[in-house]
Amino acid sequence: MTIHTVVNGRPHDLDVAPHALLLDVLRDTLDLKGAKRSCDTQVCGACTVLVDGLAVSACTYLAVEADGRSVLTVEGLAEGESLHPLQRAFVEAGAVQCGFCTAGMLLTAKAMLSEHDRPTRADVLHYLRGSLCRCTGYRKIVDAVLAAAETRS
Amino acid sequence: MSARPLRVVGHPVPRVDAIEKVTGRARYVTDLTVPGMAHAKVLRSPYAHARVTRVDVTRARARPGVFAALAGADLTWCDPYYGPAYRDRPVLAIEVARYEGEPVAAVAAVDEATAEEALELVDVDYEPLAAAMTLEEALAPGAPLVHAGQPPAGHFADLATLRPRPGTNVCHQFQFARGDAAAALAGADVVVEDVYRFPPVQHVALEPHAVVAAWDETGALTLWASTQNPYSVRVELAKMFDVPLARIRVVVPHLGGGFGSKTYAKLEPLAATLARAAGRPVRLAASIPEAFQTVRRCASRVAARAGFRRDGTLVAVECEADYDVGAYADIGPRVVQKGTYTATGPYRVPHVKLDARAVYTNTTPGGAFRGFGVPQLAWALESLFDTAADRLGRDPVDLRRQNFLAHGEEFAPGDTPIDGKLEESLGRAAEAIGWMQAPAAGRGRGVAAMLKASVAPSVSEAIVRLHADGSVTVLASAVEMGQGTRTVLAQIAAEVLSVPLARVTVVQPDTAVTPYDQTTSSSRSTAMTGRAVQVAAEDVRDQLLAIAARHLGVAARELALAEGAVVAPARRLTYAEALALNFGMTGGELIGRGVIAPGRTAAPLGGSTPFWEMAVGAAEVSVDEETGAIRVERYVSVADVGRAINPLLLEGQDEGGVVQGLGHTLLEEMLYADGHLLNGTLLTYRVPRADDAPEDLECRFVENADGSGPFGAKGAGEGSLIPVSPAVANALARLTGVRLRDLPLSPERVWRALRARSPRA
Numbered sequence: 001m002t003i004h005t006v007v008n009g010r011p012h013d014l015d016v017a018p019h020a021l022l023l024d025v026l027r028d029t030l031d032l033k034g035a036k037r038s039c040d041t042q043v044c045g046a047c048t049v050l051v052d053g054l055a056v057s058a059c060t061y062l063a064v065e066a067d068g069r070s071v072l073t074v075e076g077l078a079e080g081e082s083l084h085p086l087q088r089a090f091v092e093a094g095a096v097q098c099g100f101c102t103a104g105m106l107l108t109a110k111a112m113l114s115e116h117d118r119p120t121r122a123d124v125l126h127y128l129r130g131s132l133c134r135c136t137g138y139r140k141i142v143d144a145v146l147a148a149a150e151t152r153s
Numbered sequence: 154m155s156a157r158p159l160r161v162v163g164h165p166v167p168r169v170d171a172i173e174k175v176t177g178r179a180r181y182v183t184d185l186t187v188p189g190m191a192h193a194k195v196l197r198s199p200y201a202h203a204r205v206t207r208v209d210v211t212r213a214r215a216r217p218g219v220f221a222a223l224a225g226a227d228l229t230w231c232d233p234y235y236g237p238a239y240r241d242r243p244v245l246a247i248e249v250a251r252y253e254g255e256p257v258a259a260v261a262a263v264d265e266a267t268a269e270e271a272l273e274l275v276d277v278d279y280e281p282l283a284a285a286m287t288l289e290e291a292l293a294p295g296a297p298l299v300h301a302g303q304p305p306a307g308h309f310a311d312l313a314t315l316r317p318r319p320g321t322n323v324c325h326q327f328q329f330a331r332g333d334a335a336a337a338l339a340g341a342d343v344v345v346e347d348v349y350r351f352p353p354v355q356h357v358a359l360e361p362h363a364v365v366a367a368w369d370e371t372g373a374l375t376l377w378a379s380t381q382n383p384y385s386v387r388v389e390l391a392k393m394f395d396v397p398l399a400r401i402r403v404v405v406p407h408l409g410g411g412f413g414s415k416t417y418a419k420l421e422p423l424a425a426t427l428a429r430a431a432g433r434p435v436r437l438a439a440s441i442p443e444a445f446q447t448v449r450r451c452a453s454r455v456a457a458r459a460g461f462r463r464d465g466t467l468v469a470v471e472c473e474a475d476y477d478v479g480a481y482a483d484i485g486p487r488v489v490q491k492g493t494y495t496a497t498g499p500y501r502v503p504h505v506k507l508d509a510r511a512v513y514t515n516t517t518p519g520g521a522f523r524g525f526g527v528p529q530l531a532w533a534l535e536s537l538f539d540t541a542a543d544r545l546g547r548d549p550v551d552l553r554r555q556n557f558l559a560h561g562e563e564f565a566p567g568d569t570p571i572d573g574k575l576e577e578s579l580g581r582a583a584e585a586i587g588w589m590q591a592p593a594a595g596r597g598r599g600v601a602a603m604l605k606a607s608v609a610p611s612v613s614e615a616i617v618r619l620h621a622d623g624s625v626t627v628l629a630s631a632v633e634m635g636q637g638t639r640t641v642l643a644q645i646a647a648e649v650l651s652v653p654l655a656r657v658t659v660v661q662p663d664t665a666v667t668p669y670d671q672t673t674s675s676s677r678s679t680a681m682t683g684r685a686v687q688v689a690a691e692d693v694r695d696q697l698l699a700i701a702a703r704h705l706g707v708a709a710r711e712l713a714l715a716e717g718a719v720v721a722p723a724r725r726l727t728y729a730e731a732l733a734l735n736f737g738m739t740g741g742e743l744i745g746r747g748v749i750a751p752g753r754t755a756a757p758l759g760g761s762t763p764f765w766e767m768a769v770g771a772a773e774v775s776v777d778e779e780t781g782a783i784r785v786e787r788y789v790s791v792a793d794v795g796r797a798i799n800p801l802l803l804e805g806q807d808e809g810g811v812v813q814g815l816g817h818t819l820l821e822e823m824l825y826a827d828g829h830l831l832n833g834t835l836l837t838y839r840v841p842r843a844d845d846a847p848e849d850l851e852c853r854f855v856e857n858a859d860g861s862g863p864f865g866a867k868g869a870g871e872g873s874l875i876p877v878s879p880a881v882a883n884a885l886a887r888l889t890g891v892r893l894r895d896l897p898l899s900p901e902r903v904w905r906a907l908r909a910r911s912p913r914a
Binding site: 034040043075078083106128129131136140 | 165168170171172173176177178179181183356358359360407408409440441634635636802805807808810811813834835836841842843844848852
């Protein structure tokens with residue numbers, strides 16, 4: 001079936017199978033490899049993308065559900081070569097190690113920031129419960145999100 | 154020249170790959186597409202131990218879209234066995250399946266869905282056999298044997314002395330002794346002893362194992378693999394397919410975490426076999442549940458005794474350690490040997506008797522995992538140390554300090570003398586956690602120390618190229634898996650050659666391009682590969698100085714490198730100018746070579762460790778007496794690193810090590826029942842989340858530039874993880890009086906122990 005969806009600001013008419021997962025459509029059809037496949041069960045957050053601003057696990061989200069909606073992946077976060085404040089904060093705080101969780105972390109944090117003007121540490125921890133990182137001790141990620149919130153306000 | 158202040162090394166510069174990672178541009182194996190690539194799926198044994206009486210892939214092979222379907226019996230055209238310690242592991246089960254999840258058949262098809270469907274067309278008959286699922290079952294008289302007969306040795310240098318016990322499940326026994334431990338224990342004033350258990354846990358690298366394998370028209374093999382040791386993978390495949398090393402190319406893109414799970418060949422042999430059979434490139438990407446069926450940490454049972462004199466002097470340690478290495482040896486025997494070698498920790502112990510066994514069981518193969526056998530033993534010894542402190546009426550910090558090996562002291566005859574000052578780490582950790590002040594009500598504190606040897610002998614080689622425009626390429630095969638090695642190697646080259654970091658490019662490992670490096674593990678890359686890069690860069694520097702000396706008519710010793718130029722007292726030649734003078738044109742390059750190969754020594758394991766990894770952890774915990782849940786409120790790690798080449802990255806590594814250590818300390822355990830793994834998914838296997846990490850987490854370093862690595866650096870990254878379990882358990886004991894000996898310290902275990910201590914109505 002054909003869906004109309006906007007991905008990172010570009011409109012697409014996509015022919016997708018009814019059971020196709022958003023993650024596969026993004027990665028294989030649109031060649032957007034930033035969202036990662038890991039747990040396949042909505043636990044790890046590596047595949048997180050935003051659909052109409054809400055964080056979803058693309059590994060368990062049907063592509064057809066994105067019909068008429070707007071999808072943001074990590075590739076759409078920067079404005080050209082100018083990094084999003086979250087991206088800059090992650091780089092500067094050392095919040096990136098292997099990078100496999102990074103896209104999901106960034107997009108989850110973006111969703112959080114859209115709901116919290118001045119997030120507390122507890123707000124950040126609450127949102128990041130759905131995003132696993134096995135490299136960092138999370139501290140630098142939390143610090144980066146708080147720093148980005150700070151620069152924004 | 155050497156006295157000038159460091160410009161790049163020692164500075165917390167952001168990672169060189171940070172931008173590509175935050176923009177989603179970094180490429181991992183599963184992001185790659187090779188033209189004509191087929192997709193593989195694996196049929197795995199549902200039994201822990203079974204005779205495989207029939208595997209029929211005929212129907213699968215006939216399914217449209219299938220390029221190859223293979224069973225173990227099909228592999229007559231290659232040597233189907235591999236393994237670094239023993240070549241005991243078939244690519245696909247041959248006659249016997251030895252653990253639940255062992256590959257039995259595999260399919261390569263036009264897409265993953267077709268491959269998945271074809272697996273359902275594979276007919277397999279199993280005859281279930283009695284299984285040995287635990288150390289106890291595997292070591293019992295008359296236990297089911299996981300392997301019959303003696304498997305052939307693998308390729309690891311220091312395993313020439315592998316000692317299996319035929320007719321048992323013991324695939325290696327390692328014994329080490331000095332002095333007379335029995336007599337010393339008999340004469341000791343205080344002897345403490347207990348049995349400590351460490352659970353099987355999985356690495357949970359967020360990127361599961363993945364590989365793309367392609368044979369070309371000349372019969373050469375290329376793999377894009379998520380491996381920590383491309384050169385070891387190459388050796389395995391060369392043996393399997395009887396192909397010269399030079400015709401196997403292993404390319405390593407970014408790794409989505411490793412932690413030891415991607416050391417040695419994992420999925421690469423199966424992918425290469427399928428690609429050969431399919432006659433086209435094959436992509437094999439594991440799922441997280443399949444990673445649980447690929448490798449895990451070796452579980453252990455450690456019976457340890459330590460004897461002290463009344464004045465607190467440690468006189469003897471005896472230790473019997475059994476490690477569950479699972480169904481195939483992988484690198485398990487070396488984990489056992491290396492781990493046990495440092496069972497006495499960072500302490501002076503005149504009388505020692507160590508006896509360790511690597512034991513096969515019908516479970517997922519156990520292999521390398523951050524700490525490499527040391528966490529299991531440190532769990533025992535560092536817990537015993539606190540028990541001894543109680544018995545002696547001593548402060549646990551004091552008692553440790555009294556018994557630490559000193560800088561320069563011998564650990565074992567022939568091995569590297571101790572190259573750090575652990576008393577400094579302990580002092581700083583104690584101060585940071587506030588050891589001398591009483592903790593707040595409901596809080597308890599504990600400390601633990603560690604010492605670990607790195608792999609030896611080992612080899613690292615590097616090439617540094619200086620181009621006509623003064624930019625630099627570093628060729629080295631240390632794998633970037635998140636730890637930051639690409640950044641560190643770039644910093645080292647930039648420092649030596651006096652160029653900005655942005656002028657240095659570190660090429661991804663590729664055995665056709667980047668020179669030999671033994672392994673990215675054992676905390677060795679900064680010290681060994683980094684040193685090779687330093688030597689290679691110095692080789693380029695010396696060539697530059699010679700060129701400038703020749704053309705300026707100045708002695709080389711009067712020249713120095715500064716900001717991309719050779720500087721003489723009265724003149725300055727940019728690198729571009731120096732190269733143009735040298736080659737008589739704009740073109741050509743200088744090539745420097747660095748080889749670090751300390752070779753074999755008289756040390757007990759055949760090589761002297763290039764550095765000792767040493768660290769101290771201090772924990773402050775609270776416990777919910779109603780639920781038994783432990784909360785680590787504060788944690789301080791202090792590692793003796795010689796020099797932090799990049800303090801920002803090192804801090805990140807050590808913070809991650811602490812939190813990963815909290816995983817097996819509080820949460821993680823692979824649970825088996827009736828021959829089945831119960832929790833091999835992330836829905837059921839709980840790793841630390843952001844809200845599990847201590848809010849107050851500090852990682853610090855002792856830097857005395859006393860390491861053998863570049864600029865006095867030593868290896869780091871494993872040290873922060875190892876003290877976590879005993880530090881937390883010691884804190885729990887000091888808070889509640891409860892001493893636990895089995896990990897993880899789950900709420901149920903803690904709650905039961907608290908109840909047993911103070912029974913309520």
